Amino acid sequence: MSRTRIPLSKEEEIARLQKERLEMSTAEIGLTVRTTNCLEERGITVRDLLNSTPEQLLSIANFGEKTLEEVYKSLEKIGFYRASKQRAVMV
Numbered sequence: 001m002s003r004t005r006i007p008l009s010k011e012e013e014i015a016r017l018q019k020e021r022l023e024m025s026t027a028e029i030g031l032t033v034r035t036t037n038c039l040e041e042r043g044i045t046v047r048d049l050l051n052s053t054p055e056q057l058l059s060i061a062n063f064g065e066k067t068l069e070e071v072y073k074s075l076e077k078i079g080f081y082r083a084s085k086q087r088a089v090m091v
Contacts, residue, residue, distance in 0.1 A: 021046065021078050021079060021080070022045075022046055022047045022050070023045070023046070023047070024045070024046045024078070025040070025045065025046070026039040026040055026044060026045065026046065026049070027040065029046060029074040029075065029077070029078055030074045030077060031070060031071065031074050032070065034062075035063075035067050035070055035071065038060060038061075038062050038063055038067070039060075039071075042060060046075070046078075046080075049071060049075060050075070050080055054068055057071065
């Protein structure tokens with residue numbers, strides 16, 4: 001007996017994908033090992049990165065401007081953009 005799967009609406013599918021991306025660890029978004037270790041030592045998730053200001057992130061030990069840019073580029077690769085970009089940040 002085969003089961004019929006009820007397809008998700010486009011909105012439901014977008015919401016599901018969004019939730020999955022927010023729950024990703026920093027190790028899953030393509031950061032360098034050093035940056036991943038720096039963030040994971042503090043228990044920082046993708047959701048935390050999106051809800052942190054640049055100043056908050058820069059206050060982390062061993063986290064500088066280059067690291068901040070690396071984080072922003074990795075977030076953009078998975079669909080999250082800074083408010084200063086043309087696309088809105090999705091939280």
